[in-house]
Amino acid sequence: MPDTPLPAPPAGLLDGASLFLDFDGTLVELAERPDAVAVDDGLRALMRRLAQRLDGRVAIVSGRPAGQVQALFGDDGMTVVGSHGMEFRWHDGRVRVADRPEGLAQALAAMHALADRTPGMLVEDKPLGAALHFRMAPGAEADAQALATELAARHNLHLQPGKMMVEVRAAGGDKGAAIRTLMSEPELASTRPLFMGDDHTDEPGFEAAAALGGAGILIGAPRPTNAIYRLNDVQATLAWLEAACGSAA
Template sequence: MHGLVPAPPANLLRDASLFLDFDGTLVEIAERPDAVRVDERLAGLLSLLFQKLDGRIALISGRPADEVRTLTGLTPLTIVGSHGMQFQWADGRRSMAPRPAALVDILQELRDLAARLPGVLVEDKPLGAALHFRQAPDAEATCIALAEGLATAHGLTLQFGKMMIEVRASGGDKGSAVRTLMAEPAFASGRPLFMGDDVTDEPGFTAAVALGGAGVLVGPERTTAARYRLPGVGEALRWLEAACKDIS
């Protein structure tokens, strides 16, 4: 969508199945992925949303699902990790795509690069390996070039994000996650609403719209498939809190 994207109305959450990105949507992006914390306000809000929406809420993150669950401390809650490749359902079911064998060699190459570039961080994920260059912005081109070469050489997917690049398993994204969730009876009765901030969230917006729902972009104006926008994390949390009150 081009041009001015309006703010979501408060009643958009009524009868919704709510899908939320994590970093940059519910919590501010930190210098390091392990520096993020979930405060009592957010934990309480997620619990309230679970109650108000009769369980029709899921977090969909590029992080590992176990990591998101540990950060939120919430059970039950459906969490999709690794860009739609790792499902932990509120009822205890779990599934994950196979870990690519090539990640052993890929991780070593990424670590060798990071050892030469101060500030570059390597993140070992269940289904991928990422380079974070937020603390070394001058290293962006070098990091992307290595990741592109490795993804091509091993037939894996290249995943761009905010100040990071990841080589990961192929076969899923946040759009496929939304479609999988909406095929479940627990979510099918709602209208999909996906909130996210990054280019990795665009497939989620597209899937939500295709299924009769909407996307909410969190962050600055840009070309997006989302129909609504909120300026940042603080505004996203305030909108969710107000929308909760609008649900009878």
């Protein structure tokens, strides 16, 4: 991961590409609570224009549950990959979801016990994982990390750090594997993958995009990354996507 300044993505990068987008911190600002995020009409319209620009070769690849992302966008018929590559909901109605791990019930109970004695800490129950959010309890980060590490080892779960949160989830998938699966679809196979994301959980996606002849675009402050382009923040991302919609070759 080179630690050198990255350029902004050039105009026309979408030509001949398939576009994969992280959600939180990329298309919408991070919120104190996962349920505080909303999708406005402008973002819905932008996603429709991107789908038209790329003949449907657009997907959201998120750590959130796929059904939750679809509900936020409404019935727009887009492909969504959720739970860090463990849930696929294609635009044509196909669904592929991994089995819920047996140890999640016990992990959730332990997380709730910690949250009950930690003001501001939140527990998120996902279809394939359980997360502790400490954005409103930053002093409890060490406790959250220690508990999640213990639970992952005890219940054979994958430990997934994130921005002001830590998650234990079903093992076996990541955003890189998700992009490889999406790119195996016949209508995408001859295109270049572009993946835009802000978090360390997006690094496997950047790596996969590059390996398949495409590129990763980091959203946020500079840091060592597998991405080769960078945009400053959510607003810069939305502005670049809007401009890209009108820059057909």
